[in-house]
Amino acid sequence: MASGLFSGSSSRSTKSNGKLADISIEEQLGELRNDVATLVALLADRGSTASQQARSKAQDAREQAEAGLSELLASGEDLLAELRDRYAGTEKQVRHAVREHPVATLGAAALIGLAIAALLRR
Numbered sequence: 001m002a003s004g005l006f007s008g009s010s011s012r013s014t015k016s017n018g019k020l021a022d023i024s025i026e027e028q029l030g031e032l033r034n035d036v037a038t039l040v041a042l043l044a045d046r047g048s049t050a051s052q053q054a055r056s057k058a059q060d061a062r063e064q065a066e067a068g069l070s071e072l073l074a075s076g077e078d079l080l081a082e083l084r085d086r087y088a089g090t091e092k093q094v095r096h097a098v099r100e101h102p103v104a105t106l107g108a109a110a111l112i113g114l115a116i117a118a119l120l121r122r
Contacts, residue, residue, distance in 0.1 A: 098105045
């Protein structure tokens with residue numbers, strides 16, 4: 001069991017002068033140590049590779065998120081600027097309408113006030 005897990009040797013004993021000579025325990029322990037060391041190195045390499053791939057994927061996801069956030073902020077700023085422009089244009093139109101039709105504006109404001117009061121009573 002301990003012989004040649006990675007080294008390719010498959011027998012526990014060797015033939016010497018026509019007789020089977022058992023491998024000494026020290027030699028078996030040495031083979032076992034080598035096999036364990038090889039296994040540990042292999043696992044370390046695979047773990048390192050997996051860790052490196054995970055870091056790379058995390059970095060890619062972070063870069064994509066940062067790019068998306070930058071685009072979102074830029075589009076939000078554009079939308080805010082557009083809303084400001086529309087508000088400024090609407091404000092000018094309302095001021096112009098109030099100056100041209102002050103009585104109609106007061107009547108409309110009074111009707112809106114009465115409607116709100118009627119809704120609040122219920």
